[in-house]
Amino acid sequence: MAWLQSSPSLEELVEAYPDQWRLVQRETGAIIERNDADEVKAYITRVSQPEAPLPGRARPLRERLAAEIRRQMTIHLLKQAILSASTGVSEGRVRFNLLNGFVAQRLLFRRDLERKPVSLWRFRLTWPLLWQRRLLMPLVQPKGIWCFYSKPLITRLAGLIGDRSCLEIAAGDGTLSRFLADRGVRITATDDYSWSDSIDFPDTVLQQDARTALRIHQPQVVVCSWPPAGNPFEHHVFTAPSVQRYIVIGSRHHASTGNWTAYRSQTGFDLVVDEELSRLVLPPEVEHAVYVFTRAKASS
Template identity: 75%
Template sequence: MARQTADTLAWLRSSPPPEELVEAYPQEWLQVRRDFHEILERDDAEEIKSYMTRMSRPAAEPAGRARPQAARLTAEVRRQMAVHLLKQAILSASTGVTAGRVRFNLVNGYVAQRLLFRRGLDRKPVSLRAFRLLWPLLRQRRLLMPLVQPKGIWCFYSRPLITRLAALIGDRSCLEIAAGDGTLARFLTDAGVRITATDDHSWSDTITFPETVLEQDARTALRVHRPEVVVCSWPPAGNPFEQHVFTTPSVQCYVVIGSRHEASSGNWAAYRAQRDFDLVLDEELSRLVLPPEVEQAVYVFTRTAAG
């Protein structure tokens, strides 16, 4: 039983998709969903904020004694389920899509395809001028992210964003962790950045990993490549790997593209616990991540002189 519990905890650390969580723990799902909707119905802003903060990071161990593995498992299952519900609620609020199957009509689909993709779901650096001109004309623009997120696409990168990031990185060695399909690294490579894309390939059921994305977990990649700059686009909320960025001596700068909502992306516990980097929400870079309705954010961590 102990072995089985340890294996399950390891599975949970891989951030499994919500469908697998619900299938494995249907009763926990019912309880979490009930608690979640009760909090929303009370419409208490402070309670919602506290809940989001608490659920965005793993629960702390009780003081003075270790939590039993079975209790840790239950707590982590509920936390991950709550995070998925929070992300769904935030996405619904920002896009207007709450449930059911959604599809673009012919015109909206054609314009979105030409604006954002080279072919299929192969993204391209987006012309900001074209986006500002055409995006407001798409009557179904709120459907875009619910359609592409199941394929591992959480944002789109404008050409000016790539230019600014390339300038920020300069000639320093760069590593992308949790790179997914390698889109960001590909764009930065084309802009002249020396970057290596890595991912543990744990999402192979939804993402097609090209050969350019090395199969390495973040901790291994940081140790092997010893980068000066690290980038990560939409790291999972409460993930177990970002903490290793801050303990890697070679890293001078860490750039995170994610959400303004702590429950949607990033390991905020690690962000707050580290002491060697200054954190800045770069509003100028944030405006260059698309689409704006999802409230994108770019966080830049810079190592301090003391660190």
């Protein structure tokens, strides 16, 4: 188990456990063959979290080890499938050439993988000229980057929040909270750190799960950028009495992000897809959507 926690490569896992590899190949064969990037992403989200313990007698260690081995193999395999479906590259290393990499870096990042608010006019001028642009998201998603925020988006979001207290849940590296705080928003970034193998969490992101964060901070506004599909935490937002507005940045494809069971079953908030805000999330090829939940007057 200690070795598994060191994040071994797929090649190392297959060499050590060939029988488990054959099981994983059979289980994932059909979804990979369909070559649907959204379906694969949704499946990865479901299997990314370690299996929750069942009540009663604990499962034998051998069974728990086998389940964790298959989980890690499945994630490796499906991430490769996403890369192939998104980029068209099925073999070899996927990377930008020197020109595309330099322009993308200057356009989107302050340094390394530290994102910056993106100039929208500069993006619209430059982005179509990058012939390798479809490689961008598959290259940065393993580091927990699912979108980029334009300057007008941050301005509009800050206006929606106003002077109310705000909480970001599942904040990842805290980029969105950092941008909003620079616009004067009173915001607290939180995350349960469950993706610590992919994301470097700064001290500005408090280690708190969503339920705990909502109870402690009692925010009036909650934001979340690209919550995992079918996640177990968003439903707590709709039962938190302090929350008046919930803003979700996600995908138009419901299988890719968000707890749509919770979205549809809640009755205390009105939901609007803000098309103007959606167009301000980058890059456009990902088909982002911004969902704004506002507490219904009758429920206030």
